[in-house]
Amino acid sequence: MNDEVEEAVAAAFRExxxxxxxxxxxxxxxxxxxxxxxxxxxxxxxxxxRRDGVPRRxxxxxxxxxxxxxxxxxxxxxxxxxxxxxxxVSTRDEEPYDPYGTYDPYSAYGPHDPCDGRYDSEFDxxxxxxxxxxxxxxxCCHPALPIEARVALTLRAxxxxxxxxxxxxxxxxEATMAQRLVRAKRKIRNAGIPYxxxxxHLLPERTTGVLGVLYLLFNEGYAATAGADLVRTNLCAEAIxxxxxxxRLMPDEPEVVGLLALLLLHDARRGTRVDASGDLVTLxxxxxxxxxxxxxxxxxALLETALRRGRPGPYQIQAAIAACHTTAGTAEETDWADIAxxxxxxxxxxxxxxxxxxxxVAVGMAEGTDAGLALVAELEGEGELDxxxxxxxxxxxxxxxxxxxxxxxxxxxxxxxxxxxAAERRFLEKRLAECRSV
Amino acid sequence: MKYALFLCTPVxxxxxxxxxxxxxxxxxxxLQEVRDRDLVKGGARLRPASDATTVRVQGDEVLLSxxxxxxxxxxxxxxxxxxxxxLDEAIALASRHPxxxxxxxxxxxxxxx
Numbered sequence: 001m002n003d004e005v006e007e008a009v010a011a012a013f014r015e016x017x018x019x020x021x022x023x024x025x026x027x028x029x030x031x032x033x034x035x036x037x038x039x040x041x042x043x044x045x046x047x048x049x050r051r052d053g054v055p056r057r058x059x060x061x062x063x064x065x066x067x068x069x070x071x072x073x074x075x076x077x078x079x080x081x082x083x084x085x086x087x088x089v090s091t092r093d094e095e096p097y098d099p100y101g102t103y104d105p106y107s108a109y110g111p112h113d114p115c116d117g118r119y120d121s122e123f124d125x126x127x128x129x130x131x132x133x134x135x136x137x138x139x140c141c142h143p144a145l146p147i148e149a150r151v152a153l154t155l156r157a158x159x160x161x162x163x164x165x166x167x168x169x170x171x172x173x174e175a176t177m178a179q180r181l182v183r184a185k186r187k188i189r190n191a192g193i194p195y196x197x198x199x200x201h202l203l204p205e206r207t208t209g210v211l212g213v214l215y216l217l218f219n220e221g222y223a224a225t226a227g228a229d230l231v232r233t234n235l236c237a238e239a240i241x242x243x244x245x246x247x248r249l250m251p252d253e254p255e256v257v258g259l260l261a262l263l264l265l266h267d268a269r270r271g272t273r274v275d276a277s278g279d280l281v282t283l284x285x286x287x288x289x290x291x292x293x294x295x296x297x298x299x300x301a302l303l304e305t306a307l308r309r310g311r312p313g314p315y316q317i318q319a320a321i322a323a324c325h326t327t328a329g330t331a332e333e334t335d336w337a338d339i340a341x342x343x344x345x346x347x348x349x350x351x352x353x354x355x356x357x358x359x360x361v362a363v364g365m366a367e368g369t370d371a372g373l374a375l376v377a378e379l380e381g382e383g384e385l386d387x388x389x390x391x392x393x394x395x396x397x398x399x400x401x402x403x404x405x406x407x408x409x410x411x412x413x414x415x416x417x418x419x420x421x422a423a424e425r426r427f428l429e430k431r432l433a434e435c436r437s438v
Numbered sequence: 439m440k441y442a443l444f445l446c447t448p449v450x451x452x453x454x455x456x457x458x459x460x461x462x463x464x465x466x467x468x469l470q471e472v473r474d475r476d477l478v479k480g481g482a483r484l485r486p487a488s489d490a491t492t493v494r495v496q497g498d499e500v501l502l503s504x505x506x507x508x509x510x511x512x513x514x515x516x517x518x519x520x521x522x523x524x525l526d527e528a529i530a531l532a533s534r535h536p537x538x539x540x541x542x543x544x545x546x547x548x549x550x551x
Contacts, residue, residue: 142525144525144529190548191525191546191548192439192441192523192524192525192528192548193524193525193526194523194524194525194526198526202526
């Protein structure tokens with residue numbers, strides 16, 4: 001029985017933490033108080049749910065409990081009567097205390113809000129969307145905050161990771177991470193960063209910013225896979241969870257759905273990216289039967305629905321590229337011409353040298369190594385990627401495939417001069433040894 | 439909220455004179471907007487950094503030096519104090535300011551209130 005309650009609290013934590021914090025920030029305007037009270041509500045839940053049973057709507061119970069706690073704290077601190085009234089009124093208006101009953105707490109945040117006009121005029125931010133988590137995610141990812149702070153704040157406030165967990169995930173001392181979070185919250189308060197979903201004219205740009213944060217979060221976890229570091233690889237799951245929330249809240253934004261698709265398609269292959277000894281396994285050599293079929297299928301299906309809207313963007317195109325790989329039964333069946341064309345498309349949105357390098361790989365596979373090498377040579381001539389180990393590594397790989405092993409070995413040596421990641425280094429060393437032994 | 443906009447200009451660049459400002463449509467449209475919306479609560483155009491004198495005090499001694507205290511690539515050419523709802527509005531205004539459009543930058547700083 002106790003285990004069941006613990007499980008229910010843990011599940012509620014995963015599902016509801018962001019919502020509880022987001023609502024508390026809106027009604028109190030105080031981030032620290034919101035986190036404190038949310039924490040307190042979850043602690044109380046353990047005792048109370050054991051005694052009274054798990055409420056039918058844990059989120060409503062937790063939000064109300066956290067709010068009452070905030071009221072107590074504010075009362076003790078004897079803040080102005082106005083603030084108390086605001087918190088009390090929003091408690092009464094938005095969420096009848098009926099967590100064991102039939103009242104649907106989510107209706108209070110959805111478009112069919114049963115609240116009176118006061119709520120509408122006061123909290124409608126003009127974008128037509130009123131979920132508090134959406135406000136929270138846009139505020140956490142505000143471009144006036146440094147990027148590391150955006151990531152950390154999103155994990156803390158929205159995903160409920162603790163400061164030590166976030167510090168560990170980003171390999172910085174706990175004190176540094178705590179300081180980073182304090183500074184970010186202080187800047188939000190002092191610089192007047194608004195707690196709202198941006199108005200329509202800012203929405204596309206800000207949404208791109210939010211997607212960038214989630215993608216970075218995922219990549220951080222993805223890169224850590226080689227180290228088998230659970231706290232860090234958990235970032236992939238957190239990024240997917242947050243992308244799901246965002247896709248649910250912004251279902252009409254194909255790029256949001258595209259990002260979720262991309263993350264799922266990458267994640268489906270994550271387990272096969274490294275072998276038992278922690279060495280990298282290339283896409284060609286990965287065990288395709290070990291890919292997570294349900295993740296891959298869900299990703300592919302989401303991509304379809306996104307593409308059907310006819311508004312392509314960089315995440316949808318990257319997801320389409322990832323889908324080309326996951327849907328190929330064997331490495332040989334991969335449709336490289338399709339992938340090359342998709343990279344060409346991606347260049348329109350992301351005119352970066354790295355995208356062109358990826359296209360060179362695809363062209364090399366589709367049209368022959370010479371065509372790929374010609375594109376690599378172009379990039380080498382421009383010099384922008386001089387410090388990027390994957391430039392010589394790509395040349396090396398194409399030369400190796402063409403059977404020009406001596407030249408390939410030279411290129412691998414140049415790549416080894418530049419590489420930093422230990423798993424990638426071991427991989428390049430292995431290839432170099434292979435080329436030399438031919 | 440009140441913000442100070444520090445209007446920064448690259449060192450060595452040409453600063454427009456009063457007549458040029460009056461003729462520049464970017465300035466006139468910006469000035470029109472802030473006037474219409476009554477956003478500017480104060481401010482000043484500053485003489486060039488080369489006319490600055492920096493004062494420091496060490497013990498009883500007052501130390502003077504020519505020019506700004508910090509040597510940098512840009513210097514503050516003017517200050518606007520604006521009052522808007524939040525940082526997004528301040529950023530929107532700063533991004534339309536001729537100082538930002540003309541290759542300089544605008545530092546947006548909230549005031550103690």
